[in-house]
Amino acid sequence: MTELEKYTLKRWGTALIIGLFSILLLYLNLLSPLMPGDDYLYSLKIPSDHYLGDQPIQSLRDYFESQVNHFYNYNYRVLPHAILQAILLLPPWLFDILNTMVFLALPAIIMRGTKVTRANYLPWYAMILLFLWIFHFDLGRSYFWTTGALNYSWILIPQLLYIHILLDHNSQNGRGQSKLLIFLALLIMMTNEQVVLSLFAVTIWIFINRLIKEKKVAVPVLTAGLILLCGGLIMYYSSSMQFRLEREGFNYETNSARWIEYLRRVTYYFISYASVGLILFFHGWTKSRFVDKTVYLISIVLLSMLAMSQAPLFEPRSAIFGFVVLLMATVQITDLNKISGLFFGVLILVSGFLFAERVPLFQEVSSRHEHNIRILEDKRGSQDSVYLDRFCSSYKYQCLICDDITDDPSYMDNEPVAAYYGIEHLVLKPEASLKHQSQKILLDFERGTTASYHRAKVSSKKLTDYIELIACHYSEGENLNMAIELKTSQNLDEHIVILRGSRKGINRYLLYDLIPRNWRLYFLDYLEYNAPINKLENKYLASHTVFEPNRYRYYLISLYNLNNHAPVGKAVRIEIPTNNNGQ
Structure with a gap:
């Protein structure tokens, strides 16, 4: 086989992989419905005196009034929600097509400005595409969710382009793109708060750096920075900011508790970010390019994460921006003349497995x-x-x-x-309500009608130094009802018992068994109902219902402090015999 034939085969094979991926991704988008909550809220005109409307948008005037009311009454992120309300007026399949195109566009934007050859461009594009599919750690809320897609995926495109143009401007390759830089700043000035803050800081850093080196004012860079500053100030002082803090804000017992939870989440995100190291491991890096753009890109990642220390809770969807920028920094310094067949092959196999699991x-x-x-x-x-x-x-x-x-x-x-x-x-x-099921379990124990309950095997009797696990009871049937008895002299009003499940089969959950139980809580399936712990005579009782228990090998329970928004004490493993577990 000649070199030309090998090149043609590789090119068409890669194109086939991208094509199949695109079709499957579109299929998943078509399956993703509107979710209760914001998706339906934005399908209606937002009124002037509240955030929840009861009338559809019927005219262009209704649409613009809804945007103004939205800014004052509900949320200050103007562009994503303006696009969202327009999209929701159109047939759902159109959003699904556009959302698929957004995901397909991300690798091309990440690779912008790299020195990849024409022959290697398509394989590298495919590898980054599959890499995002595998290692993106919040696809549900930041991509497949209609409202989340606009806020955390669609808006990534102008945000990443702004970074590229800004860094090109700094290296004198983008001096002719000043208007585009300012236009992108206008687009992103009222989007994700931590992104605007981190990009403003780096923009001013570059402005000062050029002022010192060149002894002249970089007007486009300064203008872009001031636009971002204005956007940030408008969001910060908007009435909807206060409303959002009241609606979503979390109060912690102490500042140290707040910082502990923030650092715990940052650690989890850095572990998730570490996957980008696989690209360098298999392909190496070009040392001559290590300082080119990389310092600024990593600074953007760190600043965006630091900014989230002031948010009520650092959620995964807010960490996706840092993940994508770090991936962009990694690609910028990777030796793109190399293509690891092993790495590419593993990405293809794992992606296929994930589609088989997710469909x-x-x-x-x-x-x-x-x-x-x-x-x-x-x-x-x-x-x-x-x-x-x-x-x-x-x-x-x-x-x-x-x-x-x-x-x-x-x-x-x-x-x-x-x-x-x-x-x-x-x-x-009622039969589908976790609250209703929890009340039934509590009633069984209040009345003493617990003959149908069995005792599960537990790994420890100690949740904390002051709280003892007396027993974990469970009942047979289509659903799994669990009653967790606790003994303590402390007040548990500010606590709940969380429940996590490890799924059966040969899957990634087997790898989770290798990490400590307290860390494992963040990776297993979240099954708990956030009900208060009830006091019965001289003991406490927490209850849970699992609707499809045949999926799980074992469960973990842990106390959770509602004030500090974090697990406390030890995570305890619960073993329930398979023949009694809904099978």
């Missing part, structure tokens, strides 16, 4: 959603209470967005769906 999950959510939509359409305009089944399973995945309504009609996810369909009260069916 059924998306199909299940889509099926549940279609079932509930039929109920909602049938009951549209009803003045009676409307009951829905669960939108979600009892488990959660980072790749899958699924928010459920509750049995409280005033809950933040219930109200927008009810308003969209003109329903007076929308609630979850």
Whole structure:
């Protein structure tokens, strides 16, 4: 086989992989429905006196009034939500196509400015595409969720382009792109707070650096920096900022508790970021380019993470920007003349495995959603209470967005769906409600009707120095009901018991067994119902229900401090016999 034939085969093979990936990604987007909560809220016109409307947008005037009301009443991120409300007026499949194109565009933007040859461009594009698919640690909330996609994926494109143009301007390669730099600054000036802050800091850093070196004012860079500053100040002093802090803010017992939780999350994100090191491990780096752009890019990552120390909670979706910028920095210094066949092959195999794992999950959510939509359409305009089944399973995945309504009609996810369909009260069916199941378990123990419960095997009787685990009881059946008995002289009003599950089969959960239990809590499936711990005579009782227990090998429980928003004490392993676990 000649070199030309090898090149042609490699090129067409890579194009086939990208094509198959694109089709499967589009399929998952088509399966992803609107989620209860913000997706339905933004499908309606936001009124002048509240954030939740009850009328559709019917004119261009309605649309612009909704944007103004949104800024004052609900959220200060202007551009993402303006695009979102426009998108929600169009057929859903159009968003799915555009969202697929956004993900496909990210590798090209990440690779912008690299010295990759034409022959190697397509393989490197494919590797970065598959790398994002595998190691992106919050696809559910920052990509597949309609509202999250606009805030954390679509807006990445102008944010990353701004970084490229800014750094090109600094190296004198982008002096002709001054207008584009200013235009991008206008686009991103009122987007994610930590991004605006970190980009403002680096923009001013570059401005001062050039002022010292060149003895002249870089007007475009200064203008871009001032635009970002104005955007940040407008967001900070907006009335919706105060509203958001009241709605989403978290209060900690002490500042040290706040910093401990922040540092714990930063550690988790740095572990997630470490995956970019695989690219350098397999391909090496070009030392001559190590300082070119890299210092600024890493500074942006660190500044964006530091800025989140002032947020109520550093959520994974807010860490995605840093992950992508660090990936961009890694690609900038990687020797792109090399292509590791082993690395590429492993990426292809793992991506295929993930599609095989994720497609059924998306199909299940889509099926549940279609079932509930039929109920909602049938009951549209009803003045009676409307009951829905669960939108979600009892488990959660980072790749899958699924928010459920509750049995409280005033809950933040219930109200927008009810308003969209003109329903007076929308609630979850009692048999699908974790709260209802929890109350049934509590009633069993209050009445002493616990003959159907068995004792599970536990790894330890000690949760903390002052809190003892007396027993973990469970009942057989289609669902798994768990009652956790605790003994302590302390007040547990500010605590709950969290429950995490490790899934059966040969999968990544086997790797999680290698890390300490307290760290494992962050990686296993989140199964808990955030119910208060109840006091029964001289003991405390926490209850949980797992709707599909046949999925799990074992469970971990831990105390969780609601004031400090963090697990406390030891994580305890719960073993439940398979023949009693819903099978």
